[in-house]
Amino acid sequence: MEFSIYDFSSFTAWIDQSLRASMSPGLALAIEMLIIGVVILIFYAIVGLFLVYAERKVCALMQNRLGPNRVGPGGMFQTIADLVKLLFVELVPIKNADKILFSLAPYIVIIASFMAMGALPFAKGLHAIDLNIGVFYLMAVSSMGVVGVLLAGWASNNKYSLIGAMRSGAQIVSYELSVGMSLVTIVVLAGTMQLSEIVQAQQYGWFIFRGHIPAVIAFIIYIVASTAETNRGPFDLAEAESELTAGFHTEYSGIRFAFFFLAEYINMFIVAAIATTVFFGGWMPFNVYGWEGFNKVMNLIPPFIWFLGKTGALIFLIMWFKWTFPRLRIDQLLTLEWKYFLPINIVNVLIMALIVLLGWHW
Amino acid sequence: MEVKEKKVGLENEEYIINMGPQHPSTHGVLRLVVALKGEIVQRVEPHLGYIHRGIEKMCENLTYQQIIHLTDRMDYLSAHINNEAVCLTVEKALEIEVPERVKYIRTIMSELTRIQSHQLFWATFGMDLGGLTCFFYGLRDREKVLDIFEESCGGRMIVSYNTPGGLMNDIHPNFQNRVKEFLKYFRGVIHEYDDLLTGNVIFQERSKGMGVMTKEEAIAWGLTGPTGRASGFSCDIRKHYPYSAYDRVTFREILFDEGDVFHRYLARMEEMRESMNIIDQLIDNIPEGPYTAKMKPVIKLPEGEYFQSVETARGELGVYIVSDGNKNPFRVKFRSPNFVNLAPLNLMARGSKIADLVAIGGSLDLIIPDIDR
Numbered sequence: 147m148e149f150s151i152y153d154f155s156s157f158t159a160w161i162d163q164s165l166r167a168s169m170s171p172g173l174a175l176a177i178e179m180l181i182i183g184v185v186i187l188i189f190y191a192i193v194g195l196f197l198v199y200a201e202r203k204v205c206a207l208m209q210n211r212l213g214p215n216r217v218g219p220g221g222m223f224q225t226i227a228d229l230v231k232l233l234f235v236e237l238v239p240i241k242n243a244d245k246i247l248f249s250l251a252p253y254i255v256i257i258a259s260f261m262a263m264g265a266l267p268f269a270k271g272l273h274a275i276d277l278n279i280g281v282f283y284l285m286a287v288s289s290m291g292v293v294g295v296l297l298a299g300w301a302s303n304n305k306y307s308l309i310g311a312m313r314s315g316a317q318i319v320s321y322e323l324s325v326g327m328s329l330v331t332i333v334v335l336a337g338t339m340q341l342s343e344i345v346q347a348q349q350y351g352w353f354i355f356r357g358h359i360p361a362v363i364a365f366i367i368y369i370v371a372s373t374a375e376t377n378r379g380p381f382d383l384a385e386a387e388s389e390l391t392a393g394f395h396t397e398y399s400g401i402r403f404a405f406f407f408l409a410e411y412i413n414m415f416i417v418a419a420i421a422t423t424v425f426f427g428g429w430m431p432f433n434v435y436g437w438e439g440f441n442k443v444m445n446l447i448p449p450f451i452w453f454l455g456k457t458g459a460l461i462f463l464i465m466w467f468k469w470t471f472p473r474l475r476i477d478q479l480l481t482l483e484w485k486y487f488l489p490i491n492i493v494n495v496l497i498m499a500l501i502v503l504l505g506w507h508w
Numbered sequence: 509m510e511v512k513e514k515k516v517g518l519e520n521e522e523y524i525i526n527m528g529p530q531h532p533s534t535h536g537v538l539r540l541v542v543a544l545k546g547e548i549v550q551r552v553e554p555h556l557g558y559i560h561r562g563i564e565k566m567c568e569n570l571t572y573q574q575i576i577h578l579t580d581r582m583d584y585l586s587a588h589i590n591n592e593a594v595c596l597t598v599e600k601a602l603e604i605e606v607p608e609r610v611k612y613i614r615t616i617m618s619e620l621t622r623i624q625s626h627q628l629f630w631a632t633f634g635m636d637l638g639g640l641t642c643f644f645y646g647l648r649d650r651e652k653v654l655d656i657f658e659e660s661c662g663g664r665m666i667v668s669y670n671t672p673g674g675l676m677n678d679i680h681p682n683f684q685n686r687v688k689e690f691l692k693y694f695r696g697v698i699h700e701y702d703d704l705l706t707g708n709v710i711f712q713e714r715s716k717g718m719g720v721m722t723k724e725e726a727i728a729w730g731l732t733g734p735t736g737r738a739s740g741f742s743c744d745i746r747k748h749y750p751y752s753a754y755d756r757v758t759f760r761e762i763l764f765d766e767g768d769v770f771h772r773y774l775a776r777m778e779e780m781r782e783s784m785n786i787i788d789q790l791i792d793n794i795p796e797g798p799y800t801a802k803m804k805p806v807i808k809l810p811e812g813e814y815f816q817s818v819e820t821a822r823g824e825l826g827v828y829i830v831s832d833g834n835k836n837p838f839r840v841k842f843r844s845p846n847f848v849n850l851a852p853l854n855l856m857a858r859g860s861k862i863a864d865l866v867a868i869g870g871s872l873d874l875i876i877p878d879i880d881r
Binding site: 205208209210211305306309312313379380382383386388389390391469470471472473474475476477478 | 523525531532533544546547634635636637638639640641643644645648704705708710711713714861862863864866
């Protein structure tokens with residue numbers, strides 16, 4: 147077996163072959179699924195904990211503070227301490243709440259984010275499932291979260307929660323369109339929906355550079371719309387704490403609240419990861435056609451570092467939005483989507499189609 | 509077994525929510541009963557009394573020196589100015605002329621109080637609109653004012669620095685330097701306030717044209733302070749009925765015509781700058797002399813009714829004292845600016861969204877203990 151941090155496909159193939167050699171194909175498949183599930187779950191938890199910590203530090207940076215600095219080196223273990231606390235907090239039963247839906251909602255939210263995680267290409271060959279409709283699949287599963295949010299708001303038997311759910315319903319469904327359309331712009335350019343092929347096509351020039359102005363417009367719209375889709379500031383209307391106390395998760399406590407909280411951060415990671423894959427070349431190093439020496443140096447950096455680095459930069463951008471902008475109002479939010487983003491997006495897709503037809507891109 | 513009553517929501521039924529008494533955006537224990545239709549506010553009904561401590565009644569059993577300490581607790585962000593109001597009333601009744609030094613120091617302290625109050629307004633208003641970072645920037649600068657208070661008065665927020673006839677004690681020898689240092693510092697950072705919030709497109713979209721009060725309405729409802737002046741109602745007591753050392757300084761009364769949330773905010777921003785100008789004119793000229801006039805240990809006001817109003821950070825605070833010649837007042841009435849400013853909330857917020865209600869409430873800069881007293 148040859149193992150390389152630049153290409154995981156041989157490593158995964160070796161696992162597959164050795165499993166199949168020793169047991170029946172069905173059992174091998176089941177074990178593979180289990181391994182992938184556990185690996186993704188661990189990764190999920192690490193990303194969640196790290197992002198909560200990162201958010202605190204970024205927010206402290208923006209606000210002239212130090213942030214957590216007591217538990218562990220630089221406050222590293224603060225989030226773990228908080229998580230442990232959340233695990234032991236009582237799950238407060240809510241009077242007249244719809245018990246089944248109430249306890250189901252956090253799971254829907256977290257499953258939606260978990261499913262999206264499986265389709266992301268982290269590095270060459272490091273890919274749980276490479277669907278030929280990858281982009282479509284990601285859009286589909288990431289919009290499932292809204293069901294959980296709506297259920298949470300409805301089942302809580304709380305007026306603030308209901309308003310929060312109502313808002314997030316309108317918001318996420320609207321912004322889903324923009325996210326979809328801006329990804330379609332790139333799908334038109336790439337000519338495929340398979341994420342591995344989209345990444346492969348960006349070897350010499352990421353799509354944001356290759357697609358001229360339409361790709362840049364698509365990226366800007368994507369990053370704004372996906373911030374809105376993940377319910378983060380300045381679009382955090384569903385949980386606007388100065389208006390609705392905590393919006394749809396007002397009544398949640400303990401681990402159920404932790405699920406919503408974690409899902410928010412994972413969703414942020416997922417939208418940043420999709421943007422990385424589609425606009426910034428995924429795990430591809432920054433290569434320029436013809437500059438052999440430069441490309442060699444860039445290729446030395448492992449692909450998953452590239453992927454996480456790009457994703458991290460985008461996450462920082464999204465956090466930056468949250469900590470500097472005041473919140474929008476619901477009608478302004480919908481105006482922005484339906485009157486500006488959607489028409490611009492449609493025209494943008496047409497222009498992109500024209501560019502591809504005439505072969506103007508490089 | 510208990511049979512559950514099943515309620516069927518009607519199309520035209522109002523959706524009533526209770527904002528408060530514990531709600532992040534009511535800045536204390538104000539309770540707003542809001543009737544909604546979807547997101548749109550149909551009616552707002554403020555319910556008061558959650559922090560009613562009967563300050564006016566308590567004053568009837570206290571001496572005039574003791575009343576000072578209760579007034580701190582009304583509008584705790586204008587603590588010094590509230591003290592001053594009572595002192596001025598008592599001094600007016602006794603016909604005492606306080607030393608020049610006292611007048612200057614009171615004016616400087618009042619303006620510092622105004623600055624820190626507006627800083628906190630900026631901080632919390634930003635937070636009401638969802639800009640959480642504002643809070644930390646506002647409090648960062650406010651600490652510096654509070655440090656100055658602490659040095660001279662002993663207290664940081666509830667200062668109780670005034671006493672009928674003068675001040676509790678003289679200013680700290682370091683006072684002038686500290687104030688000058690602060691002014692220099694704050695002039696350097698106040699542009700950050702504008703960079704972070706005033707110029708922001710989202711902020712302007714959220715605040716412009718919201719909760720408009722015309723000049724006529726402002727006068728009819730008795731709005732004072734920055735809230736009234738944003739509507740064009742020239743109501744600055746410092747300008748029209750100068751007290752302490754305000755007749756010795758030149759300053760601009762900030763007036764706007766629009767009367768919306770944005771201009772109420774802007775009026776406070778400009779007032780901070782004007783306050784700094786006022787302090788500039790006084791800080792180097794504090795005359796030497798005693799820090800208090802000669803007072804009898806027991807103050808008895810001659811029989812009669814006395815009134816004095818001052819300009820707090822939120823508007824006109826009137827102190828009305830009826831004396832029957834005893835060492836305790838017969839009746840004390842405070843005309844608090846917040847109570848009056850809250851009244852037209854329904855008028856302003858009707859027909860707007862919930863988020864606007866929060867913005868409008870924030871722009872009134874309400875201090876709930878001052879409403880209930």
